[in-house]
Amino acid sequence: MSNLEAVIQPRIVDRQSLAEYLEDLADLAPKVEKDVAKLKAAPTDRDIITNLFRTLHNIKGDAGLCKVEMGVVISHPLETLLGRLRAGELNFTDLLGEIILLSIDRLELAVETLAAGKPLAHLQLVNLVNGLEELSQIQQNQMDAAISRIIESVTGFRPASVAFRSKAHRSAIARSAESIAADLRFFRTLAQQFENRSIHFRGRGVRTLRLALDTNRAAGKPVDPVQLEAAVYMHDVGMMFLPEGMWLNKLGRLNEDDRKALHAHPGYGAGLLDRMEGWKPATEMVAQHHEMPDGAGYPEGLKADQICQGAKILAIVDAFEAVMLKHANRGHSRSMLRAIAEVNACDKQFAAEWIAPFNAVIRQMIEG
Numbered sequence: 559m560s561n562l563e564a565v566i567q568p569r570i571v572d573r574q575s576l577a578e579y580l581e582d583l584a585d586l587a588p589k590v591e592k593d594v595a596k597l598k599a600a601p602t603d604r605d606i607i608t609n610l611f612r613t614l615h616n617i618k619g620d621a622g623l624c625k626v627e628m629g630v631v632i633s634h635p636l637e638t639l640l641g642r643l644r645a646g647e648l649n650f651t652d653l654l655g656e657i658i659l660l661s662i663d664r665l666e667l668a669v670e671t672l673a674a675g676k677p678l679a680h681l682q683l684v685n686l687v688n689g690l691e692e693l694s695q696i697q698q699n700q701m702d703a704a705i706s707r708i709i710e711s712v713t714g715f716r717p718a719s720v721a722f723r724s725k726a727h728r729s730a731i732a733r734s735a736e737s738i739a740a741d742l743r744f745f746r747t748l749a750q751q752f753e754n755r756s757i758h759f760r761g762r763g764v765r766t767l768r769l770a771l772d773t774n775r776a777a778g779k780p781v782d783p784v785q786l787e788a789a790v791y792m793h794d795v796g797m798m799f800l801p802e803g804m805w806l807n808k809l810g811r812l813n814e815d816d817r818k819a820l821h822a823h824p825g826y827g828a829g830l831l832d833r834m835e836g837w838k839p840a841t842e843m844v845a846q847h848h849e850m851p852d853g854a855g856y857p858e859g860l861k862a863d864q865i866c867q868g869a870k871i872l873a874i875v876d877a878f879e880a881v882m883l884k885h886a887n888r889g890h891s892r893s894m895l896r897a898i899a900e901v902n903a904c905d906k907q908f909a910a911e912w913i914a915p916f917n918a919v920i921r922q923m924i925e926g
Contacts, residue, residue, distance in 0.1 A: 564627040565683035568672050571625040576673055579624035582617075583666050589613045590662050594655040594736075601650040610658075611640040617665075628672065632665045632683065635690035648698055653705040656736050657693065660709060661686060663739045667746075676764045680771040685711040713738075713784060738784060741834060745791035748830075752798055762879055766790050769875040769919060774868075776915035781868045782839055788831065789843035793872055796826030796844075821856040824848055843868035847876060852906045862909075870909035874916050877901060877908070 570576055593610040600606065614637045621629025636658065642648045664681055671678050689708030696704055749763045767790045774781050800819060828845035831837045846869035849855035851862045855873075878901050898920055902913060 561627065561631055562684055562687060564631045565668070565678070565687055568628040568668075568678065570672065571627075573673075575624040576626060576669070579620055579626045579629060580669055580673060582620045582624070583662075583669060586613055586617050586620075587662050587666055590617075591659060594658055597650050598652060598655055604644075607640075607644050607650070611637070611644045614640050617662075626669065628668060628683075629665060631687055632661060632668070632690070635687065635694045636661050638694040639690065642694070648701065651702060653702045653709075657690075657705045657708060659736045659739055660712065661690060663743065664712065671764055674761050674764050676761070677768060680768055682712045738836070741837070742784075742788060742791070745788050745795075748795045749791040752795055755798070763791060766875050766879050769878065769916075770871050772919040772922075773871050773875065773912065773916045776918050777912070781871060785837065785839040786843065786868050786871065788837055788840035789847070789868055789872055790875075792827045792831055792840065793844045793847050793876065794823070794827065795830065796823035796828075799823070799826045821848075825857060839866070839868065842866045843872055845869075847872040849873070850907050851909055854906070865909070867912075870912050871916075874901060874908050874912055878916075878920075 590610065590613055593606050593613065596606045597603065597610070614633060618630055618633035618637050621627070621633060639648075639654075640658075643650060643654070648654070664683065664686055668678055668681055668683060671681070685708065689704070689711065693701065693704055693708070746763070753760055753763055767787060770786055770790050771783055774783060774786055800823060824845050824847060828841045831841040831844060843866060846858075846860060846865050849858065849860040849865045849869060850873075851865070853859050853861040878898075881901070898917070901908065902917070
């Protein structure tokens with residue numbers, strides 16, 4: 559049985575070693591992706607399977623050397639699973655490939671999040687580790703069904719190879735978990751490029767993602783978490799299509815001409831998403847995240863029920879982050895209190911039905 563405490567409350571033993579492990583993962587993860595892709599074309603190739611096992615073994619070994627217990631806990635059952643594949647006890651399937659890729663992607667994101675000092679609850683690592691341990695023990699005829707359950711428990715949707723028809727996840731089921739994970743990595747990279755434009759923006763993506771997913775969870779997950787994650791990454795990417803002098807480091811101090819030009823940024827981000835298969839709900843969230851229930855928002859002046867639920871969540875968490883940034887000089891506690899007060903005072907700017915779930919999340923953050 560794994561030490562689940564390592565993924566529930568992970569510790570940083572040595573920050574330099576953690577940074578080194580991140581670098582190791584950046585080198586090893588692409589090798590895993592390439593070998594999985596090769597196995598989909600040649601599922602019985604023993605050399606590829608052996609190379610994949612060695613890479614997973616290195617990922618686990620590096621985690622031990624760098625004292626990243628979370629990496630050991632996640633990679634150990636995955637290594638056991640690959641050991642069974644190498645020994646001929648299991649056959650490679652597309653679903654097995656998907657769970658391998660999902661596991662490595664979650665490991666990378668978890669280590670990045672740990673290094674940033676942010677909570678990892680939204681990554682569902684306990685479900686992932688428990689699921690991988692189950693897979694390391696079961697027989698071939700049980701494998702695909704079990705993998706499907708694990709992928710759903712971690713990501714919120716089942717892979718396309720399973721006969722599954724849920725209205726809430728209709729946009730996701732036509733594509734594989736591998737493809738969706740690749741898209742999310744791309745979106746996250748774009749968001750990080752935007753964050754890197756200013757020291758004031760560092761870490762905002764992780765903070766906003768946590769708030770959005772937790773607020774959605776507090777309301778019973780009416781919004782597809784995968785689509786919401788994509789929207790969080792992409793909602794401000796459109797800013798990079800505007801002159802930097804218009805917005806960089808101004809922290810809200812804009813003249814009227816700047817303000818009008820700024821109204822175009824949701825459309826730029828939404829336009830990028832709209833050109834990629836399977837992200838229509840996220841496209842709507844990005845396009846509408848500055849709309850307001852009273853019709854005073856932009857770019858379309860939509861009202862209340864015309865605004866999708868994901869955009870309503872994004873509007874609140876984005877505004878909260880903006881106010882936190884504006885009052886950062888007050889200290890974290892005071893700026894948070896100010897941000898909470900301002901969000902709750904704007905009864906026309908935000909959807910009233912989302913204020914209570916958001917407040918519950920913030921209250922838990924403060925008390926926890």
